[in-house]
Every structure is written in structure tokens, then in C-alpha cells.
């Protein structure tokens with residue numbers, strides 16, 4: 001299986017009244033077909049901007065986006081025009097956002113909204129493949145609603161978004177995403193607005209559908225539990241950059257970066273003796289980024305080099321990397337770099 005999304009050295013800078021803001025710094029990510037990649041990090045660390053930039057969603061007038069490499073489904077996207085992006089997003093890439101109300105049109109029934117996506121897909125694929133327009137849009141709407149677990153789809157399709165509960169609306173948004181038969185799904189905090197029980201149902205549904213349809217999915221969440229439950233791999237972000245990446249198992253059981261170690265030990269379930277620990281200090285202000293590693297002012301393991309030079313990725317442990325590499329190659333039939341990496345000088349003994 002090859003990568004369907006690949007980005008290397010991504011930088012996103014916003015021009016604001018107060019000067020430039022580097023929202024994303026030197027991010028490299030990849031997604032294989034059939035894989036679920038989680039991006040986790042606290043609010044404002046650059047998760048949404050990273051994924052939006054990867055999919056060509058940015059206000060070009062005020063933003064600079066640079067990447068050494070940027071491919072989506074085999075296309076080199078660095079020279080993409082807005083219309084190239086639009087045609088890719090309309091069919092091969094679908095998005096599920098946090099608030100279903102903004103994704104749905106309040107004055108059109110959910111059935112009609114789904115019909116429109118299916119119709120668009122058929123129109124686009126027909127011009128690509130010169131095949132005949134398939135019939136049965138109404139049947140497909142019912143099938144999609146049933147697939148995402150909406151009861152009585154024949155009746156529900158005539159309802160407007162406001163007639164549905166939050167959970168049902170998010171199911172409709174997922175149905176809309178599936179209606180385009182995409183190869184990639186991007187879900188940006190898809191369950192943050194829902195209660196815990198509905199959240200669990202929606203996450204399981206997304207996972208099941210992605211697995212069944214063999215799609216790749218990038219899911220963003222500030223909640224580590226959501227990511228742990230759903231993903232194959234995870235990228236942890238801090239202050240606009242990825243500080244650790246690897247299989248869920250490796251990253252959550254042997255966290256390497258002091259930030260992630262602190263984050264995990266601040267979770268209530270880690271407090272075995274009843275006391276909660278917290279990472280001291282605050283994430284840096286985007287206008288006044290520290291030099292070197294952005295985490296060094298808060299890091300109790302910081303060394304002299306950390307304040308001077310931003311760390312590059314290091315393989316976290318030889319033993320772990322070897323085992324994971326074998327597994328990864330087996331899963332993806334492809335040679336790759338070690339999947340468990342951290343951007344931390346601690347793992348570069350030669351420079352201490």
C-alpha cells in the first residue's frame with residue numbers, strides 16, 4: 001500500500017496586523033490507504049491549519065504555504081490551482097467538521113442535500129470515465145442513511161437539519177462525506193460537540209465505515225482518548241509542529257517527548273496516588289516563539305542545545321523501531337523510515 005497523502009517540510013504563515021504568525025512549522029506527515037492517522041494536541045497548536053493546508057484550504061491572500069513535498073493521491077499539489085483543489089475535494093477527499101449545523105444547509109431537507117452530492121459525483125465521474133449516469137439516486141440516499149445508522153431513512157430523508165438531534169446531524173454529515181465515494185476522509189474534531197455516549201457511537205461508526213470502504217482517514221482531536229480508540233498511528237503536535245509520531249501503541253505506551261510524557265501523566269487515570277500533575281507554564285504565544293525547541297522553557301529535561309537549535313526527528317529506540325519497522329513493512333508492503341520518532345535532542349546522544 002502506498003501513501004495517499006504525503007507532505008514534507010510544511011510551513012504555514014499568516015500575515016496579521018501584528019505581524020506574521022507561523023502557525024505550522026516544518027511538519028511532515030503521511031497517510032496510507034486504509035490507515036487512520038490521528039493528530040492530537042492542545043487547542044491552537046496548529047492541527048486544523050496543518051490539515052487544511054494539506055488539502056488546499058487556506059485564504060491565499062493572507063497566507064504563505066510552503067512544502068518541500070506535497071502529494072495527494074499521486075498528484076503533486078504544489079502547483080495546484082484552486083480549481084484543481086476543488087475537483088479533488090469534491091470527489092476524492094471528503095471532510096467532516098465539528099459542527100454539523102455549519103456543514104448542512106438549514107433550508108434544504110437532508111435527502112435533497114445527499115442527492116446533490118451523489119448527483120455531483122456521478123456527473124464528475126461520468127465526464128472522467130465516459131460511462132453512463134447511474135440511476136437510483138433516491139435508493140442510494142436511503143442506503144447511505146441506513147449505513148450511518150439513521151432509523152426510518154424513508155421518513156427521515158424528508159426532514160430538515162433542525163428536526164434532527166446533534167448526533168443524527170453528525171451522522172448525516174458523515175453520510176454526505178461518504179456520498180462522494182471519497183478515498184480520503186478528513187475529520188476535524190468530529191465529535192467535540194456531542195455528548196460522550198453519542199461521541200462513542202459516531203467514532204465507532206467512522207472507524208467501521210473507513211475500514212469497510214478501505215479509505216484513509218485523518219482525524220483531529222484534542223482528546224487523546226478519542227485518538228487512542230480509533231487510530232493506527234498518531235502525530236502529536238505542540239506549538240505548530242509535530243513533536244512525536246508513531247503507532248498508537250508505541251506512542252501511548254512509551255511516550256518519548258517530555259511534552260507528551262507530561263501530557264499523559266496529567267490525565268486523571270494516571271494519578272495512581274490521587275494527585276494530579278500538570279505541565280508547568282503555558283504554550284508559547286505565536287508572536288513570540290522561543291528559539292530552539294518551542295517546549296524548552298517548560299521542559300524539565302532541557303539541555304543547553306534545546307534553547308539554541310530546534311531538534312529534528314530522531315528514532316526513539318532501536319529495539320522498538322526495529323520491531324515496528326518489520327510490522328509496518330508487513331502491513332504496508334513497503335520500506336519506510338522508523339515510525340516511532342520524536343523531535344527531541346534527548347534522543348541524539350552525540351549532541352548533548
Ligand SMILES: Nc1ncnc2c1ncn2[C@@H]1O[C@H](COP(=O)(O)OP(=O)(O)O)[C@@H](O)[C@H]1O
Pocket residue numbers: 014016021023041042043044045046047048049050286
Ligand atoms: N485566520 C488566521 N489568522 C491568523 N492566525 C491564524 C488564523 N487561523 C489560525 N491561526 C493561527 O494558527 C494557530 C493554529 O490554529 P489551528 O490550526 O486552528 O489550531 P488547532 O486546530 O490546533 O486548535 C492559532 O494559534 C493561530 O495563532
Ligand SMILES: [Mg+2]
Pocket residue numbers: 047048049188
Ligand atoms: Mg482546530
